[in-house]
Structures are given as C-alpha cells and as structure tokens.
Amino acid sequence: MMMHEVWKLLFKKPFTNKFPAKYAPKNVHSYLRRVKSGKVKLVPPIPPPPNFRGKIQYDIDSCVGCGLCAQVCPSKAIEIVRDKKWIIMHCKEGATLAAPLKIKIYVSRCVFCAQCVDVCPRKCLHMSDEFLLANEDKLSRDLIIPGP
C-alpha cells in the first residue's frame, strides 16, 4: 500500500534539486542579472562528474589543421577555415605567406560525443565541465569556437 509511504514522504525533504531557484523565476534574464550583481544567490547545480563531456575547448595554437576531427564529427559541427593570422609557410616552392588551416566549432550543432577529442593527433581539443549552454541564438558568440 502506498498510503504509509506517502505519509512518510510528507515529512521528508523533497528529492528535487532546487537549481537554479526553488521556484522558476519570472524572467530568466533579469534573474541572471540579479545573480551577477549578487542580489540573489543561485542554488548550485549538482556538480558534474570527472570526465564529464561538456562544452568543447579548443587550443588554436597547437592545432595543425589536419581536419581529422571534421571527418569523424557525426553532426558536422566542425568547419575547416583559414586562420586570421598569416604566417610564413615553407614549402617546395620556397617561403610564402599563407593562412594556415584551423577549425571552427559550432557548439549549437555539437552532440558532445567527444570523438574529435579522441581523434586529434595534437590533443588540442578537450571537453570542459561547462554545460549551461542554452541560448536563443544558435550563432551567438558563446556558441562558436574559437570566438571572434
């Protein structure tokens, strides 16, 4: 019978994690602003476990632009682009000025499988703990890596 259990539950603390607040705020943006200014305290989320697959991080300097990550990405979230910085490249014909190949990751398309992290020969990609990535704009500045 559930009646006994229900009676016990009435006096138990609710199981729910009260993230980000006990009751949903009326306006999320204004709530976040208030959190930033320190007026309200955010109830912290349950901390992610070690080796959590969150928002991807990219170390652009050690990347050699091999493009393997783009080949294995299941959601085609990785685009191969030319770097903004031009460097002197040494090839058969001699030294020329060229922009090396780098990647651009669209986090809004990412499925967080970390396959690119596994395949990267220079280990310049890794997954962070960050998981609060919701945004109204798919191409927002936070969701494109590397940023502008």
Added chain:
Amino acid sequence: MSENYTIPIGPLHPALHEPITLKLEVSGEEIVGVDIFCSQVHRGIEWIGMNRNNAIQSIYLAERVCGICNISHPFCMVDAVEKVTNIEVPERAQYIRTIIAELERIHSHLLWAGVAAHEIGFDTVFHYTWALRESVMDLVEYLTGNRVTKAIFMIGGVRRDISEEGAKKIKEGMRFYLENFHKIEEIYLHDPTIRMRTRDVGILTKKDALKLCAVGPVARASGVPKDVRQDYPYAAYADYGLKAITPDMYNGEVHGDVFDRIIVRLLEVKQSVDIINWALDNMPSGSILAEKNLVKLKIMLKKAEGEGVGRVEAPRGEDIHYVRLKAGEEPFLSWKIRAPTYNNVLPWIPMLLGGQIADVPIVAASTDPCMSCLNRVTVVDTNKKKEFEITKEYMHEQSIKKTRRLMRNGQ
C-alpha cells in the same frame, strides 16, 4: 448506447509519448475494433547512415535512434560492423559493454515502471520510481560522461575503462538497488489499486505472442522464454549463463496480462543487478580497444566488404541491425534497423480488443513502445481483414501527385 463510434488516439495524445495513431471503434466503453497507423515519425536515419556518414559517425547516429535504448542500438550496429570487418573485441571491453547494457536495462525498466504508473493515474509512484532511478543515471553519467547519450561504443571495443574507483561506485549503486528493491516490489506487486488496473488487462496469449512475433518482456510475460542473451549470447552473457525470466518464476502462473509484464520487468531489474555484480567480480584485465588508432580503423573500415547482422536484447526486446559494407565506400551500402517496438505494436490488437477505453494507455505503455525507432509504413485494416505495405514506388507516385497538385495550386 448501441451505436458504435470512432475515437482517435494519437498521433498526439497524452497517453502516447510519441506519435502513433490508434483508431478505436468503441461501443460505450468497450473496444470492438482497433486500427493502427504507424510511421508518423520517419527521420531518415538509415538514409543518413547510407549516404552522409562514415561508420564511425554512424555509431553516434545509431545512438540517437532511441533516447532510452541508446546503448542497444550502437551496440547492435557496432556488433554488425565488427562481424563484417572480423575485428576481435578484447574481453575486457566485452565485460564493460555488458555492464553498461545492464545499467541501461535497469534505468529503462524503472523509467517504464514510472510511466506505466502515470498511465493509470498513479502519479506518486511515477515520481517515486523516477527518484529511485536517479541513482543509476548518476552511475551512467559517472561511467560514460553523460546521462543520456553515453557515447561509449567504438568499433572494436569501448571508449572508456572502468577504474577501481568506478567499480566501487557501481557496487555501491547496486547495493542501493538491492536494498530498495523490496520497496519497488511492495508498490508494484502488492498495491491493490495497481493490481486492479493491470490484472487480466491486455492479455496476450502464448499462441498470439508466437504468431505475432512479440519480443522482449512482452513475449516473456506471455510465457515465451525468449531472450537474445540466452538464445544467442553475445558480449559476456555466455559466461554468465543467463536464463530468460517468465512470470511463472515469481508466482507459478502465466496470465500474459499487464501485471505479468510488470513482474517480468521488475525481476529483470534484479537480474541486471546480479549480472553487473558478477561482471565486476570477473572482469578480465587487458586493453579495451582492438584498434587504438582511429585513422587506421577508418582505413580498415573503408577496405572492408561484406555483410553482418547484430542482435542485441534491448530493454524492450530483440534489436537487429543489418549492415552491408562495400570496399572503397565509407558510408554503409545498406543499413537496416529493426527496433523491438516494430514487433510489439501488432500485439496491441489482440490486447486491446474487448477491453475498455481506460485500458488503452496502460496496454499501449505495457509494451514500452518507442515509436521513433519504428519506421516502416504498414497499414493494417482489421475491419476489411486487409494488410498492405506502402512501397517505395507507391510513395514516389504519391509525392509526384502532390507536387503536381501544389504546382497547380501555386499558379
């Protein structure tokens, strides 16, 4: 009221969490005719696997066939591809696969139990079961890095090892379930109202179960001891020597009703806990991947030619993936997914006939349907005793007609 009328259940209905249409012919409260219209959600997953993705990308696509059995589908696909390429999976990887698959079974069955309780209006049990399920979700998150899309499978092994600490954590989690199992059992098997709503409701006889090829817990609840893990053992199951669970193991009788399906699923949770504990104790050491270099693996897959079939017992029943590879081509030449719901939808008809409208949600839920996995277009007309499948040609013809119509209207 003697006049019959039709009630449409779906494509969108609170009782069905995914789109499917049931047309019920009703006389008062009694159901006298059932019509099922499938394929409201065709997502073209196989097409993507055959045209856009290479095999490694398709693992993650297979994972998204179903949100809840997203271990079974990549497991099945990877199994099929390994058969094509003759990759020998290391033993440790087999054991890790088994553990993850059983963790998924626990979470899936608890999820189902909660949903079933919600369908009969018992929301307390729904919330309660899901609160208990949270513990296995945390374990999965700890082991694989995410709660739902686990992304742990790789052709030729698994991507993450279980450390000493991880093993300890899993053992703790399993102890939690063993301790709390009597609570779940008390609620589901001894609560009088749940019994009232599920006993002798939606009966599927053994004969019908065999005739309609029901799979998984639905078939087992009808007394068919059918389980891929028992009949065609894969991964570490052969070492364990699993035995399919039928309701007569609990109380010595088989009714084939919804209550029996609850019994089977709850006992399977206990069995899964047992398997995980056994696998952790007997886990061999060694590598977890047959081919660590992904670039090499990719080249190997490109060269491979042949066909393979993967069979895995998903929480809902037998899951089959058929894969054909052609040398020199990265995407699959053909890829066919046969999800367990496909078999378990037809048994709805004998289950529902003669029942009440109030039984529809719980009977539908009792097969644990997963509509998005099911994609073939079969139209079954029970009134006219006619059955036909919509073929590619027919679809093509229809779409040309529609395009012409649209063009005419556009002018």
Added chain:
Amino acid sequence: MASDVLTLVNIVVGTFLVTLFGITFGLLTKGVDRKLAAHMQWRIGPPVIQPFRDVFKLLCKESIVPRNAVSWLYNMAPIVCLASTVTILLYIPFGSIAPILGHYGDVILILYLLTIPSLAMVTGGFASGSPFATVGAQREMVLMMSYEFPLATTVIALGWKISTLNPSMPVFSLETFAQYPVWNIMGPLGIVGAAILLLIMMLVTTGEITKVPFDIAEAETEIAEGLFVEYSGRNLALFYLADAVKTVVMASLIVAIFFPYNLSPLLKDYLTLPSFGCYTMDFLFYLLKLEIVIFFAMTFIRVSVARFKVDQVVKMYWGYLTLAAIIALVLIGLDIYIGGV
C-alpha cells in the same frame, strides 16, 4: 416593506461576499492541495498562489469554440456550472455565521443542487462535439448516478436520528445539525455508524470533485481531460473556478454535518471577546476544519491510489459504499431502538 428591502440588500451583498470567499478560498485550497500532494510525491510543487496565476492566465486567453460544437450551449455550460456551485454555498453556514439563504432550503435541496454543476459539465461535454468529450460526459453521468445513493443515505440516516430526539425540528436543516452535533447524540453503535458515514462522505467528496481515483470523466492519460478537452480560455477558467468552489462546498458540507463545533462556546469561560472576535475566531477555526477535511478527502486519497476504471468506480459506489451505507443505517437504527427503549 423596509425590512424586505433590507433583507434583499443583505442577500445581494451576502451573495457577493460569499462568491468572493468561495473563489478565493477555493483557489487557495487548490494551491495548498497541490503543494501538499507534491510533498507527498517527494517533490517541491508549485507555489501556493499558483492557481490564482493559472486562472489569471486563462482569463487573458482566447476562448475557442470548435466548429462542430453547439455554440450557445457550449458557452453557457461553464457559467451555469459556476453559478450553481456558488448557489450551494449560500445554504451552508460558515463557522458560527448563519447561511444567507438558510431559511429557504435544507440538505435535501443541497443534494439536488449538487447535481447541477455535474449536469452543466455533461451538457458542455456533449455540446463540444468531440469524441473524447462525449466519452467524458458519459463517464461523468455514470459517476453522478453512482455516488448519489450513498450520499443520500448518509444524510437520511443522520436526519432520522435527529428526528427521534426532537420531532418538531426541521430535520434536514443544517442549523439543526449544528444544534445537535452527530457525535454528541449517538450511542456507541451510532458512533460506529456515523464514522462509517463520515468515511462514505469523504469518498463521495473525492468523486464529486472528480479527483483520482474517481477522475474518470477527465482522465488525462485516457481521454485527454475528457469533458474539458475542447474548452479553453475564459470558459476553462470558469470550470476551474467551479471546481475550486465545489471543493469548498463539499468540504463545508462535511464540516456542517459532522463537525459543527465552534471554538467560541468552549472558550467563553476563559476569555471574553466582542461578538466580532467570536465570529472571526469561529470562521478561522472553520477554515482550519475545511483544510483538514480537504486534506483527507482529496489530497491524501488522490496521491495514494491509482485511477479506477468506470466499472470499478460503479462497483465501488454501488457495491461497497452502498453496502457500507446500509450497514451504517442499520447500526444507527439499532442505536435509535436501544435509545428508545
């Protein structure tokens, strides 16, 4: 003449106040119910004022009439439902405050009035022209017919006992019930009988306000809110309010029949209060009683059982509860017989 006008003004102002009270307290009760139910389900639940927000939001929304609905009937049903529910409230005493129309009707009238909201819902369901609503309306009719008999038996059994004490009194008037609280006039057998009747009344309340396990008419997972499937906006808000007021009505009826006690007579000896203070205290005490009754008749039952099927509901009311009511009737009859000897 002047007194007539005064009575009329009294009634009009009173009705207004009672409506206001019924709606406000009904919604508040709904909020408390949801909060407590949530805690019993191991979760937090919405804030207590959530029902007010819901109604406010619904009132802001457009009311859509389906194409094949009978428009005037469809729009009339919620108004009739709310109006008739509020009317019942006028016949029920609040603590020591006498009912506004108390002299014009008794419990039997209330029993009849109780069917009107259900009938309005059934009409609205049939008028909306949806198969789900039709099924819901049929179920509501079945439900209505099922709980009628146990409910009537309860009232008649208690009235019978009171009539033996004082045949000159108007037996079924709620004021008489208040004058002779059930538990004071019964012998031991009668108390057992009255306890059974209280239990029956509680279960009838759950059915009357269509909550799990008797919410067959609006079963969410089966027929998608059944009766209300086509209703939206203001019309739905009116039904929602009617439901809230109905909760208060049913709980008040139980309080008026079974627990008509007040605090002020007990505390008279210890502290002296102005009559206004007495009224306030009794009123607050009455609200507390209401909440307790609602907790046991609605919240507690609805979280601890599953929804019944139609045939099971009928079996429950016509079978078990009717049997229990007859047993209680026999017990009270024996009590009267023993008391008479």
